[in-house]
Amino acid sequence: MRALTVQPARPGPPQVVDVPEPLPGEHDLLVDGLAVGVCGTDREIAAGEYGWAPPGHGRLVLGHESLGRVRAAPADSGFAAGDLVAGVVRRPDPVPCGACAQGQFDMCRNGRYTERGIKELDGYASERWRVEASYAVRLNPRLAEVGVLMEPTSVVAKAWDQVEQVGRRSWFDPQRVLVTGAGPIGLLAALLGVQRGLDVHVLDIVTSGPKPDLVRALGATYHHEGVAEATRGAEPDVIIDATGVSAVVFDAICATASYGIVCLTGVSSAGRGASGRSNSSRRRVSVNVASCGRRPSNTARIRLSPDQLWKSVTVAGPNAAR
Numbered sequence: 001m002r003a004l005t006v007q008p009a010r011p012g013p014p015q016v017v018d019v020p021e022p023l024p025g026e027h028d029l030l031v032d033g034l035a036v037g038v039c040g041t042d043r044e045i046a047a048g049e050y051g052w053a054p055p056g057h058g059r060l061v062l063g064h065e066s067l068g069r070v071r072a073a074p075a076d077s078g079f080a081a082g083d084l085v086a087g088v089v090r091r092p093d094p095v096p097c098g099a100c101a102q103g104q105f106d107m108c109r110n111g112r113y114t115e116r117g118i119k120e121l122d123g124y125a126s127e128r129w130r131v132e133a134s135y136a137v138r139l140n141p142r143l144a145e146v147g148v149l150m151e152p153t154s155v156v157a158k159a160w161d162q163v164e165q166v167g168r169r170s171w172f173d174p175q176r177v178l179v180t181g182a183g184p185i186g187l188l189a190a191l192l193g194v195q196r197g198l199d200v201h202v203l204d205i206v207t208s209g210p211k212p213d214l215v216r217a218l219g220a221t222y223h224h225e226g227v228a229e230a231t232r233g234a235e236p237d238v239i240i241d242a243t244g245v246s247a248v249v250f251d252a253i254c255a256t257a258s259y260g261i262v263c264l265t266g267v268s269s270a271g272r273g274a275s276g277r278s279n280s281s282r283r284r285v286s287v288n289v290a291s292c293g294r295r296p297s298n299t300a301r302i303r304l305s306p307d308q309l310w311k312s313v314t315v316a317g318p319n320a321a322r
């Protein structure tokens with residue numbers, strides 16, 4: 001069967017190569033791949049800046065944002081043929097650290113975790129794949145066209161969950177949120193903010209293309225002139241950064257309301273100097289989320305609307321509308 005692969009640490013376009021059929025273990029599902037999402041992490045892997053092949057292998061199968069349909073499932077797995085599923089990306093480290101021992105492997109402390117399609121485990125970008133039943137998430141059948149967004153949405157759901165947990169350390173009644181970056185993660189963060197009844201503002205740099213209209217269609221306000229302009233009307237109680245750009249993150253930290261919360265959904269190589277720097281004496285909290293586990297709080301509250309989400313999917317492939 002075919003799979004989309006790279007040679008980690010060697011920059012170059014991913015290649016479709018023949019790989020062996022998956023051999024499901026006793027507790028595994030065998031899944032027909034329907035879709036994979038491609039995000040900035042995949043771009044970094046293709047550029048040779050990130051990613052590790054499984055031990056003893058030269059190539060890594062890409063694909064951490066998955067959607068598939070179960071072809072075969074163990075009788076006691078809770079899954080059945082035909083189920084729509086997404087695979088969890090991360091697996092706990094083998095030690096395990098305290099967090100992994102508690103099932104919080106998205107918060108792994110020793111860095112020895114593995115990740116499908118990213119770190120030492122082949123991903124889901126193949127015609128068929130196997131996944132442990134305990135690391136599969138069943139999706140509503142209505143999400144057949146947009147369920148590939150479950151993984152990035154779960155990261156954003158975790159972001160909101162963390163913001164709310166941190167906020168509850170004292171009185172917390174957020175009204176206004178600024179999302180920086182209107183890519184898929186930013187749009188999903190805005191969507192979940194609107195679902196919470198918040199006054200959502202989204203900042204990006206473009207003035208044309210689909211982003212401004214997508215933001216407005218979500219019920220949020222679009223800005224393009226920088227953090228200062230976007231926060232002129234009122235200081236946001238929550239800022240969710242989906243740019244990873246250090247200059248934006250610094251501006252965001254300075255622009256929040258007192259006791260506001262800045263949540264980083266990922267830090268790019270350009271933003272790795274961000275931690276620890278703040279030029280303000282007011283108390284603020286920054287939270288970093290880049291991976292999602294499968295705790296109920298991260299997935300159960302996600303309300304995916306196919307109509308809203310479909311607009312934020314770019315489809316590529318032989319049969320795709322361009």
Ligand SMILES: [Zn+2]
Pocket residue numbers: 038039040041042064065152
């Ligand atoms: Zn991703």
Ligand SMILES: [Zn+2]
Pocket residue numbers: 092093096097098099100101105107108109110111112113
């Ligand atoms: Zn760990």
